[in-house]
Amino acid sequence: MKTIIEPFRIKAVEPIKFTTRAERRLALDNAGNNVFRLRAEDVLIDLLTDSGTGAMSSDQWSALMRGDESYAGSRSFVRFHEVVTELTGFRHIIPTHQGRAAERILFHTILKPGQIVLNNTHFDTTRANIEVEDAEARDLVIAEGRIPSFIHPFKGNMDLDRLEHTLATDGDRIVLVMVTVTNNSGGGQPVSLENLRGVRALCTRFGKPFFLDACRFAENAWFIKQREPGQQDRTPREIAREMFSLADGCTMSAKKDGLANIGGFLAMNDDRWAEECRNLLILTEGFPTYGGMAGYDLEAVARGLEEVTEEAYLRYRIRSIEYLAERLTAGGVPIVQPPGGHAVYIDARAMLPTIPPLAYPGVALVNALYVDGGIRACEIGTVMFGLQPDGSEIPAAMDLVRLAIPRRLYTQSHIDYVAEAILEVAANKDALRGYRITSSAKRLRHFTAEFALLENVSTGQHAEASAFAG
Numbered sequence: 411m412k413t414i415i416e417p418f419r420i421k422a423v424e425p426i427k428f429t430t431r432a433e434r435r436l437a438l439d440n441a442g443n444n445v446f447r448l449r450a451e452d453v454l455i456d457l458l459t460d461s462g463t464g465a466m467s468s469d470q471w472s473a474l475m476r477g478d479e480s481y482a483g484s485r486s487f488v489r490f491h492e493v494v495t496e497l498t499g500f501r502h503i504i505p506t507h508q509g510r511a512a513e514r515i516l517f518h519t520i521l522k523p524g525q526i527v528l529n530n531t532h533f534d535t536t537r538a539n540i541e542v543e544d545a546e547a548r549d550l551v552i553a554e555g556r557i558p559s560f561i562h563p564f565k566g567n568m569d570l571d572r573l574e575h576t577l578a579t580d581g582d583r584i585v586l587v588m589v590t591v592t593n594n595s596g597g598g599q600p601v602s603l604e605n606l607r608g609v610r611a612l613c614t615r616f617g618k619p620f621f622l623d624a625c626r627f628a629e630n631a632w633f634i635k636q637r638e639p640g641q642q643d644r645t646p647r648e649i650a651r652e653m654f655s656l657a658d659g660c661t662m663s664a665k666k667d668g669l670a671n672i673g674g675f676l677a678m679n680d681d682r683w684a685e686e687c688r689n690l691l692i693l694t695e696g697f698p699t700y701g702g703m704a705g706y707d708l709e710a711v712a713r714g715l716e717e718v719t720e721e722a723y724l725r726y727r728i729r730s731i732e733y734l735a736e737r738l739t740a741g742g743v744p745i746v747q748p749p750g751g752h753a754v755y756i757d758a759r760a761m762l763p764t765i766p767p768l769a770y771p772g773v774a775l776v777n778a779l780y781v782d783g784g785i786r787a788c789e790i791g792t793v794m795f796g797l798q799p800d801g802s803e804i805p806a807a808m809d810l811v812r813l814a815i816p817r818r819l820y821t822q823s824h825i826d827y828v829a830e831a832i833l834e835v836a837a838n839k840d841a842l843r844g845y846r847i848t849s850s851a852k853r854l855r856h857f858t859a860e861f862a863l864l865e866n867v868s869t870g871q872h873a874e875a876s877a878f879a880g
């Protein structure tokens with residue numbers, strides 16, 4: 411059969427609220443034209459993020475009732491520990507409340523000012539947790555991974571020549587080499603097994619530990635099975651285990667491929683680092699057999715880590731994103747190619763060429779999708795990255811709009827609706843106008859900034875000129 415269907419049936423439903431265009435216009439006005447400030451209730455289809463927003467299975471919900479809330483040595487930790495050990499093979503498993511807690515504990519333990527961590531592309535919390543230690547987060551993704559329209563099967567790969575060169579020249583300052591699978595900040599692009607083996611070989615040669623940022627390890631394993639020569643007959647689980655076996659440790663957000671709403675872990679083989687990390691864990695997260703999680707969370711994550719490598723799930727998961735990408739591409743909407751494992755990224759700058767970057771084409775598109783279709787997407791562009799440390803503003807490298815697909819939450823008809831709404835907005839794109847910021851915070855302004863619609867396009871250009879001057 412060619413049709414790939416959702417590999418589940420639905421046992422509990424949660425109604426979503428339909429609103430009129432006028433109601434959404436009003437809601438967005440009240441939210442200062444920033445979809446982060448909307449009440450989630452007023453959103454019909456929420457594609458803001460795939461983090462912690464997925465649906466749990468009936469097995470996960472029943473596992474919650476088995477949660478053992480004992481402070482120390484809980485049965486749920488034993489179960490969690492067994493599943494993570496079987497999957498990753500790492501000697502030490504340290505539970506945390508989410509991915510960034512694992513990052514903070516790791517980096518605070520191992521980094522000193524002036525040291526360097528290498529990665530294909532650091533995710534923003536990863537980078538922030540390195541920089542807060544006055545250390546440097548350096549990105550070494552392959553050149554193809556930086557070009558949105560370039561089609562390459564493994565756009566998340568590490569540039570092995572630059573890695574070798576960096577290890578040779580800056581070796582004494584480099585504490586850790588990481589690879590993020592899939593490469594979230596690069597559009598959810600996968601990394602090949604061959605590339606991971608190459609990173610392993612260089613880390614062994616230069617005596618550096620190698621960790622995975624494993625948030626989307628299962629989606630990455632599926633891409634390897636589909637795209638890497640010689641991998642077609644292996645199960646995603648076997649591939650995932652080989653990925654982990656090449657590394658010395660990992661950080662993990664269970665809000666992604668843990669198929670849970672909260673949770674994470676830090677895992678590693680090094681006894682000394684693990685002991686120091688556990689000491690910090692006790693200080694800020696909790697006792698080593700629960701970290702930042704309730705016993706029932708440990709159960710939900712353990713079951714989620716089993717379900718996430720099921721072939722039927724991964725086939726449907728990756729196909730649902732590819733399907734949306736195909737519909738948009740066929741309708742002439744420019745997107746980052748090929749689509750990644752968890753999201754479709756629209757190139758808003760290419761789609762809305764009359765709105766200059768400093769009039770925020772990404773926000774114009776995000777807001778139109780909300781008002782026209784009740785869909786919430788996320789600007790990843792000049793609002794998010796354009797503000798400079800000195801308070802000035804420059805266009806970000808790209809103005810993208812991310813449609814992140816929560817796991818197992820929406821059905822194909824929801825995705826069909828999303829595609830239709832986007833094509834409708836695209837058909838009327840000449841009516842869209844840019845925005846200016848009326849109030850914003852000094853850091854992470856995209857979460858709270860308020861915007862006002864510009865009068866017309868030429869005002870947008872004016873805004874650009876004055877922002878440069880200021």
Ligand SMILES: *Cc1c(COP(=O)(O)O)cnc(C)c1O
Nearest residue numbers: 508509510533535594625663665
């Ligand atoms: C989400 C994410 C993190 C951080 O995890 P949280 O659970 O959100 O704290 C780290 N790295 C990557 C690649 C992520 O996608």
